[in-house]
Amino acid sequence: MQTPQKIAVVGSGLVGTLLAIYLKKLGHIVHVYDRSPDIRTVEFSGRSINLVMSNRGWKTLQDIGLEDEIKKIGIQVDKRGIHLKDGTFTTQFYGKEGESIFSLSRGVLNRKMIDLAEEAGAEFFFNRKIWDVSLANASLYEGETEQGEWKELKYDIVFGADGAFSRVRHRMQRQSQFDYAQEFMKIGYKELHIPANEDGTHKIDKNSLHIWPRGNFMLMGLANLDGSFTCTLFMPFEGENSFENLKDEKTLVDFFAEYFPDTKDVIPDLVEDFFRNPTSYLVMTKCFPWTHSDKVALIGDSAHAIVPFYGHGMNAGFEDITTLNEMILKYGDDWKTIFSEYQKSRKPNADAIAELSRRNFEEMSSKTADPKFLLQKKIEKWFSDKHPEKWMPLYSRVTFSLQPYAEALAIGDFQNKIMEEIMQFPDISHKWDSPEVEEKIIQLLNVK
Amino acid sequence: MQTPQKIAVVGSGLVGTLLAIYLKKLGHIVHVYDRSPDIRTVEFSGRSINLVMSNRGWKTLQDIGLEDEIKKIGIQVDKRGIHLKDGTFTTQFYGKEGESIFSLSRGVLNRKMIDLAEEAGAEFFFNRKIWDVSLANASLYEGETEQGEWKELKYDIVFGADGAFSRVRHRMQRQSQFDYAQEFMKIGYKELHIPANEDGTHKIDKNSLHIWPRGNFMLMGLANLDGSFTCTLFMPFEGENSFENLKDEKTLVDFFAEYFPDTKDVIPDLVEDFFRNPTSYLVMTKCFPWTHSDKVALIGDSAHAIVPFYGHGMNAGFEDITTLNEMILKYGDDWKTIFSEYQKSRKPNADAIAELSRRNFEEMSSKTADPKFLLQKKIEKWFSDKHPEKWMPLYSRVTFSLQPYAEALAIGDFQNKIMEEIMQFPDISHKWDSPEVEEKIIQLLNVK
Numbered sequence: 001m002q003t004p005q006k007i008a009v010v011g012s013g014l015v016g017t018l019l020a021i022y023l024k025k026l027g028h029i030v031h032v033y034d035r036s037p038d039i040r041t042v043e044f045s046g047r048s049i050n051l052v053m054s055n056r057g058w059k060t061l062q063d064i065g066l067e068d069e070i071k072k073i074g075i076q077v078d079k080r081g082i083h084l085k086d087g088t089f090t091t092q093f094y095g096k097e098g099e100s101i102f103s104l105s106r107g108v109l110n111r112k113m114i115d116l117a118e119e120a121g122a123e124f125f126f127n128r129k130i131w132d133v134s135l136a137n138a139s140l141y142e143g144e145t146e147q148g149e150w151k152e153l154k155y156d157i158v159f160g161a162d163g164a165f166s167r168v169r170h171r172m173q174r175q176s177q178f179d180y181a182q183e184f185m186k187i188g189y190k191e192l193h194i195p196a197n198e199d200g201t202h203k204i205d206k207n208s209l210h211i212w213p214r215g216n217f218m219l220m221g222l223a224n225l226d227g228s229f230t231c232t233l234f235m236p237f238e239g240e241n242s243f244e245n246l247k248d249e250k251t252l253v254d255f256f257a258e259y260f261p262d263t264k265d266v267i268p269d270l271v272e273d274f275f276r277n278p279t280s281y282l283v284m285t286k287c288f289p290w291t292h293s294d295k296v297a298l299i300g301d302s303a304h305a306i307v308p309f310y311g312h313g314m315n316a317g318f319e320d321i322t323t324l325n326e327m328i329l330k331y332g333d334d335w336k337t338i339f340s341e342y343q344k345s346r347k348p349n350a351d352a353i354a355e356l357s358r359r360n361f362e363e364m365s366s367k368t369a370d371p372k373f374l375l376q377k378k379i380e381k382w383f384s385d386k387h388p389e390k391w392m393p394l395y396s397r398v399t400f401s402l403q404p405y406a407e408a409l410a411i412g413d414f415q416n417k418i419m420e421e422i423m424q425f426p427d428i429s430h431k432w433d434s435p436e437v438e439e440k441i442i443q444l445l446n447v448k
Numbered sequence: 449m450q451t452p453q454k455i456a457v458v459g460s461g462l463v464g465t466l467l468a469i470y471l472k473k474l475g476h477i478v479h480v481y482d483r484s485p486d487i488r489t490v491e492f493s494g495r496s497i498n499l500v501m502s503n504r505g506w507k508t509l510q511d512i513g514l515e516d517e518i519k520k521i522g523i524q525v526d527k528r529g530i531h532l533k534d535g536t537f538t539t540q541f542y543g544k545e546g547e548s549i550f551s552l553s554r555g556v557l558n559r560k561m562i563d564l565a566e567e568a569g570a571e572f573f574f575n576r577k578i579w580d581v582s583l584a585n586a587s588l589y590e591g592e593t594e595q596g597e598w599k600e601l602k603y604d605i606v607f608g609a610d611g612a613f614s615r616v617r618h619r620m621q622r623q624s625q626f627d628y629a630q631e632f633m634k635i636g637y638k639e640l641h642i643p644a645n646e647d648g649t650h651k652i653d654k655n656s657l658h659i660w661p662r663g664n665f666m667l668m669g670l671a672n673l674d675g676s677f678t679c680t681l682f683m684p685f686e687g688e689n690s691f692e693n694l695k696d697e698k699t700l701v702d703f704f705a706e707y708f709p710d711t712k713d714v715i716p717d718l719v720e721d722f723f724r725n726p727t728s729y730l731v732m733t734k735c736f737p738w739t740h741s742d743k744v745a746l747i748g749d750s751a752h753a754i755v756p757f758y759g760h761g762m763n764a765g766f767e768d769i770t771t772l773n774e775m776i777l778k779y780g781d782d783w784k785t786i787f788s789e790y791q792k793s794r795k796p797n798a799d800a801i802a803e804l805s806r807r808n809f810e811e812m813s814s815k816t817a818d819p820k821f822l823l824q825k826k827i828e829k830w831f832s833d834k835h836p837e838k839w840m841p842l843y844s845r846v847t848f849s850l851q852p853y854a855e856a857l858a859i860g861d862f863q864n865k866i867m868e869e870i871m872q873f874p875d876i877s878h879k880w881d882s883p884e885v886e887e888k889i890i891q892l893l894n895v896k
Contacts (some may be wrong), residue, residue: 150595165622174613176729181629182621281624296863 003333004028005156008140009122010130010168012039014051015300015317016104016161017113020122021064022325030122033140038126040114044107048191050222050230051109052077052101052209052311054399060318063325066116072300073112074102075223081208082368087262091208091379092368095396096385097349101311103209103222105230127311133158157335158296164283166302172292185282185307187361188243192219192273194266196227203266204229211364212260217241218365219260223257234365243279282307284354285361290343297325297342304350309360310398316353316405320346352405356398356412379432380436383441390445391415406442418444451781452476453604456588457570458578458616460487462499462554463748464609465561468570469512470773473555478570479603481588483854486574488562492555496639498670498678500525500549500555500657500759502847508766509613511773521560522550523671529656530816535710539656540816540825543844544833551657551670553678581606581619605783606744608748612731614750620740633730634754635809636691637682640667640721642714644675651714652677659812660708665689666813667708671873679715684812691727730755732802738791742783745790747772752798757808758846764801764853800853804846804860824867827880831889838893839863866892 004027009016023030033167053074061067062130078100080092094101099300118124131150132141138158143150160168164182173180194203204210206223210231217235224230236242241259246252249271256263267273285305291297300317323345327338367373377393384391394412397403422428422441452475457464460482471478501522506537509515526548528540540550557679566572579598580589586606591598608616612630621628642651652658654671658679665683672678684690694700698717704711704718715721733753739745748765771793775786815821825841832839842860845851869892870876870885 147595147598177632179631181631183627183629186627 002026002028002328005335006139006154007031007157007159008033008153008155009159009161010034010133010140010163011160011166011300011302012036012110012114012124012126012430013161013163013300014110014113014314015321016159017110017117017122018060018064018318019161019299019321019324020117021066021113021120022321024117024120024122025064026328029233032117032122032124033128033130033142034124034126034164035129036126038124039107039112040111044110048106048230049189049308050224051104051106052098052222053104054101054311054315056312056322056402057315057318059402060322061275063322066416069105069116070109070112071102073108073225075206075225076100077103077207077209077222080368081205081210081258082280083210083212083262084369085214085261086257089262095400098395099400100207101209101399103206103224105224130162130167132210133160133168133296134191135171135175135292135296137227151328157294160296160298160302161300163301164285164305166298168296169287169298169302172289172296173287175292178287178289180285180287182283182285182305184190185284186236187217187234187438188237188279188281189232189275190243190274190279192231192233192267193231193269194221194231194263195268200227202227202229206292211368212263213365213367213369214241214259215366215369219263220364229266229317234361237279246274284358286351287356288343288347290347291339294339297324299338300399303346306350306354306357308357308359309364310353310357312353312357316350320351349405352409353398356394356405356409372423375429375432376423379428379437380415380419382433386438390442449678449780450474450476453607453783454602455479455607455705456481456548456586456601456603457467457607457609457737458482458581458588459608459610459615459748459750460484460558460562460572461609461611462558462762463769464607465558465565465570466508466512466766467607467609467747467772468565469514469561469568470769472565472568472570473512474776480565480570480572480573481576481578481590482572483577484571486562487555488495488559492558496554496678497637497680497756498672499552499554499762500670501552502549502759502763504760504770504850505763505766507850508770511770513520517564518552518557518560519550521556521673522552523654523673524548524550525655525657525670527656529658531655531658531660531708531710532817533707533709533731537710540822543848547844547848548655548721549657549847551654551672553672556673559625565664575602578610578615581608581616581744583619583744584622586743603693605742608744608746608750609748610731611749612753614623614746616744617735617746617750620737620746621735621742623740626737628735630731630733633732634684634686635665635682636685636727636729637680638691638722638727640679640681640715641717642669642677642679642711648675650675650677659816660711661793661813661815661817662689662707663814663817667711668812692813694722697723715731732806734799734802736791736795738795742787743830745772745787751794752802754798754802754805755809756805757812758801758805760801760805760846764798767797785876797853800857801846804853804857822873823873823877823880827870828863828867828883830881835890836884838890 006029007023009020009032012032020030020032058067061070079094082090082422128142130140130142131146138155140153141150142153160166162168172178197203202223210221212219217232219233221229221231238244246255252274283305284307290303299320306313324342327341331337380393384393397408425437454477455471457468457480460480464480468478468480506515509518530538537791576590578588578590579594586603588601589598591599608614610616620626645651650671658669660667667679667681669677669679686692694703700722731753732755738751747768754761772790775789777783828841832841845856873885
């Protein structure tokens with residue numbers, strides 16, 4: 001057991017809140033600060049992408065006894081539902097039977113988590129702006145404005161769970177020997193909305209993650225509990241098919257009629273949603289180190305903000321907590337070692353899920369509409385069903401296993417090389433499930 | 449001609465000062481701010497690597513009529529002087545006869561440049577701390593401390609020439625869509641000193657850039673006008689041969705006796721220098737965009753801090769000025785276009801010299817002691833002498849030509865692939881200048 005410490009968590013998002021629950025259960029005094037109002041008191045919509053929870057996230061909730069409670073507010077999603085331009089709708093299962101991810105509304109989940117953290121005894125301080133932190137002695141500096149007067153708040157340990165533009169990291173960035181990178185994507189996103197039917201049911205299959213793949217842009221939709229869907233249009237800011245070019249009502253309506261004809265009946269407020277909701281940016285950030293002595297640690301997006309195309313931002317952040325907790329159980333009161341082992345263990349995995357997420361945009365937005373890619377997936381699934389001990393597809397490794405992301409990425413790259421060779425196999429489209437192909441894959445697996 | 453503007457340059461380093469001269473000659477009001485005291489009034493030593501000026505830097509000085517004046521304070525360096533561990537000393541000429549770079553002391557050059565800028569009419573404000581800038585209207589915010597009261601200083605245009613940790617860039621970093629990366633090297637450096645002989649002459653050849661290549665660490669030395677040499681020890685912070693391990697006098701003296709035996713007589717104050725001078729960090733930074741509308745632009749290290757191993761930090765910064773000036777001459781008062789064309793033209797070249805500089809550590813610290821590498825260089829030189837229109841070695845492209853860095857890098861990579869093949873040629877160490885090798889190179893050049 002640990003000696004109780006006075007701990008501040010900066011940021012009341014999903015990771016900060018779940019971390020607060022863990023720290024309370026360990027016996028610490030926990031104060032959570034957020035510059036924004038309490039999300040339970042404000043409307044939350046207009047700039048969110050729905051979340052998906054997969055095994056890594058569930059593992060972290062399970063370890064603290066919250067899995068069942070959260071599952072109640074999620075919707076099982078076991079497949080991609082692909083809407084082609086010609087109106088065809090096809091599905092691709094994500095894993096084996098019974099394997100699924102869960103669609104969760106960010107607002108709903110975050111409110112629930114704050115309730116749970118308060119029940120656990122964490123204290124929340126909303127509308128409190130933390131501008132700076134002293135790394136040497138874990139003090140926070142709070143004030144109305146950045147340039148105004150600040151008050152010092154003393155703690156034993158500070159966690160920066162304050163997201164991609166973390167102020168805690170901002171202080172660390174100004175230390176020597178701190179590596180940091182931020183990169184904005186050329187693709188932005190906008191939230192759209194499919195309302196529920198009058199009887200509260202969903203207008204389209206609620207157990208699919210819907211994708212309208214259109215090459216360098218796509219629409220996607222994830223179900224909410226209330227029968228609605230949160231949709232997200234991902235598209236370049238500039239260029240031929242871009243946000244820049246969808247300037248007026250007519251252009252927008254024509255564009256959707258051309259590229260997403262089957263959304264006409266299900267997105268009734270397209271024009272209003274589109275011009276009211278902001279066009280949001282996507283940013284990737286990387287940094288190292290994540291911790292300072294036994295005083296300060298980054299966790300979640302503040303340490304590794306990724307793009308949403310694998311649905312792993314929250315899962316990776318929750319897995320940070322699992323690793324941190326492992327180190328706490330292992331090293332007791334030695335916070336210096338806890339922090340250094342935590343960052344050492346997580347950094348390569350955070351880099352790997354960042355890379356996987358970046359790559360997955362292309363898979364979602366164009367490959368899912370490519371017959372050759374679909375055949376490749378079919379072969380992988382067929383082989384994996386026959387030889388589960390020899391082949392787990394990359395998506396399953398990342399989403400349904402707890403294998404470290406870095407290992408999943410490395411094995412995925414190896415498997416992909418094999419599949420590239422297999423796709424060159426003569427007459428592969430007919431021979432795809434032949435003994436020769438099976439044997440060839442086994443042979444290639446053995447030349448590691 | 450341009451309409452006179454009120455322009456602030458933040459930073460009185462080499463690039464800021466030369467930029468001020470250019471802007472004065474164009475008729476603007478120019479104020480240069482620096483948080484440090486006037487370098488002309490303080491001792492400058494202990495943490496500097498000597499500079500080398502090559503053709504790109506000279507071109508920028510020449511265009512404004514300052515080349516001759518600055519050449520007076522430089523020392524021609526036409527070769528590498530390589531000190532092997534066994535005491536052998538060999539040389540490698542950098543280019544053709546008459547081609548050389550110039551060694552310059554940073555302090556001497558910077559003082560001279562400030563004098564010249566003042567003569568040109570630029571006003572300097574030292575000990576003035578600029579904490580922030582308003583991008584929308586080119587105001588600077590100045591104050592004693594970051595958290596204290598600030599004064600607004602209004603300008604038409606602001607240049608951030610304030611180095612790798614630029615405050616001007618710091619403000620841009622907090623804009624959306626600003627890509628930024630900083631990476632600290634695992635190698636640090638420390639300044640050492642070879643004093644002049646009593647009669648003011650140099651103790652070792654002043655026209656060589658001296659290198660003591662020792663694998664993952666090295667010592668180098670560049671001559672000063674006063675007969676002394678500024679030496680720099682580059683070494684990992686941690687590990688077997690590292691700064692961390694050179695903790696006491698005995699370890700240090702033994703280490704130098706083992707690895708740099710021929711420095712014993714020429715670095716008399718080794719122990720004092722070593723423990724007095726700081727161990728400095730090396731950082732690479734990249735960012736984009738470099739400019740904001742027609743109001744603010746980054747230039748030099750603030751836009752692209754690189755490692756010193758190609759000797760091009762200053763040259764690249766001066767070349768920024770050449771490009772900026774080209775755009776000014778082309779677009780007159782249209783500063784928005786000047787800035788956007790300037791950054792568009794320079795960004796790929798800044799990325800290229802960053803990459804070239806990073807790679808050159810290995811070339812300097814280990815390849816210069818590798819017979820295979822020396823043979824490769826000899827073949828390149830032989831072929832280039834015979835076919836100057838077909839082959840200019842990479843070093844010459846970067847240092848003695850004005851070809852854009854990005855082109856030099858691309859062609860260098862192509863040439864390197866050819867040389868890799870040539871080095872596989874049977875019995876290459878004897879056949880290196882044979883007609884077959886000559887023909888093979890020509891053949892490989894043609895399969896582009």
